[in-house]
Amino acid sequence: MTQGFSFSVLATDDLARQGEIVTPRGTIRTPAFMPVGTAATVKAMFVEDVRAAGADILLGNVYHLMLRPGAERIARLGGLHEFMRWPYPILTDSGGFQVMSLAKLRKLDESGVTFQSHIDGSRHHLSPERSMEIQDLLGSDIQMQLDECVRLPCSESEAERAMRLSLRWAERSRKVFRERPGRAVFGIVQGGESKRLRIESAQALAGMDFHGIAVGGLAVGEPQDVMLDMLETTAPHLPESKPRYLMGVGAPDDIVEAVTRGIDMFDCVMPTRAGRHGLAYTRHGRVTLRNARHADDPRPLDAQSSCPAARDYSRAYLHHLVKAGEILGMMLLTQANVAYYQELMAGLRAAIGAGRLADFIAETRANWIEGES
Numbered sequence: 001m002t003q004g005f006s007f008s009v010l011a012t013d014d015l016a017r018q019g020e021i022v023t024p025r026g027t028i029r030t031p032a033f034m035p036v037g038t039a040a041t042v043k044a045m046f047v048e049d050v051r052a053a054g055a056d057i058l059l060g061n062v063y064h065l066m067l068r069p070g071a072e073r074i075a076r077l078g079g080l081h082e083f084m085r086w087p088y089p090i091l092t093d094s095g096g097f098q099v100m101s102l103a104k105l106r107k108l109d110e111s112g113v114t115f116q117s118h119i120d121g122s123r124h125h126l127s128p129e130r131s132m133e134i135q136d137l138l139g140s141d142i143q144m145q146l147d148e149c150v151r152l153p154c155s156e157s158e159a160e161r162a163m164r165l166s167l168r169w170a171e172r173s174r175k176v177f178r179e180r181p182g183r184a185v186f187g188i189v190q191g192g193e194s195k196r197l198r199i200e201s202a203q204a205l206a207g208m209d210f211h212g213i214a215v216g217g218l219a220v221g222e223p224q225d226v227m228l229d230m231l232e233t234t235a236p237h238l239p240e241s242k243p244r245y246l247m248g249v250g251a252p253d254d255i256v257e258a259v260t261r262g263i264d265m266f267d268c269v270m271p272t273r274a275g276r277h278g279l280a281y282t283r284h285g286r287v288t289l290r291n292a293r294h295a296d297d298p299r300p301l302d303a304q305s306s307c308p309a310a311r312d313y314s315r316a317y318l319h320h321l322v323k324a325g326e327i328l329g330m331m332l333l334t335q336a337n338v339a340y341y342q343e344l345m346a347g348l349r350a351a352i353g354a355g356r357l358a359d360f361i362a363e364t365r366a367n368w369i370e371g372e373s
């Protein structure tokens, strides 16, 4: 086991866990939401503001960074933390998921994925070994195995093929992971909508000495009840002593439901992407700032928020910025959304710690319904 990376469960409330992941670059309070920083930036935010919003860890992407500016270049410049001036933990995805959703002319075989860059058409090959090498060059604190995430719905045989390939890639990833103090590598459960396949995947990964295990293959357009059903099937087969990361999830309601089923880590493009499109997430529900109803509203998004973007600017001003396509509109709404997600996670952590998660969720949901606008 790599010393320097450790996860502790500090409190539980039914299946929900409140804990912390200690790394040399900082502690990650769980349940945690990890803002997506795909191209070495959380779009439209200074990293200082991401930190001020309460984030303990950011996400990076092998796919984007290997294409531009290149992993070796980032390594020469001191690694990803130095490059983007974020000294705290970074988790990087292995690239397979992004290849299948972004690249052109993809070919997948036992060796890995071959593809053409969506940026300049250049050809690349990503194997489990190369993905781990890139994540090491970036200096990633938590590295993800290369996996194959099938689109849903898909046949059981297709889900089985991809799940077994991902398990073989898990072994190869774990074998070449460069053990460094405080660095971690996570396996990823696949299996589509098949309970049998997901249980087999989870049990196999549990025996492979990973530092944490992610539940993949979800948040790919399936209904929430399917996602939750797969979580209820999978989570009991994941080691209680290791962090569980649900990839790509999700809306605030998805996160709350997944926390009650024992998930510790989340990521989603929603808060940042929605911010760029004029949509605000608040404790009172979502606010569509482009809507004319906000044109004369002097109230801020949330007077109780600790985030200046949510507390100090009128909806009328935000409406104006969004309508005018002003860059500041994207910046303020992105900051407000990231801050709200962090506030939600802080509330969940405190509620689990106090053994009052059900009450907290009831209060939270009541507020959401109150203010959709």
Ligand SMILES: Nc1nc2c(CCc3ccccc3)c3nc[nH]c3cc2c(=O)[nH]1
Pocket (backbone or CB within 6 Å): 036, 037, 038, 059, 060, 061, 091, 092, 093, 094, 095, 096, 097, 144, 147, 148, 149, 188, 215, 216, 217, 218, 219, 220, 247, 248, 249, 267
């Ligand atoms: N490797 C992998 N990634 C996934 C992502 C990207 C999460 C990500 C991590 C780091 C940066 C950006 C995105 C998914 N997003 C939605 N559903 C997802 C499923 C998978 C999956 O099964 N495997």
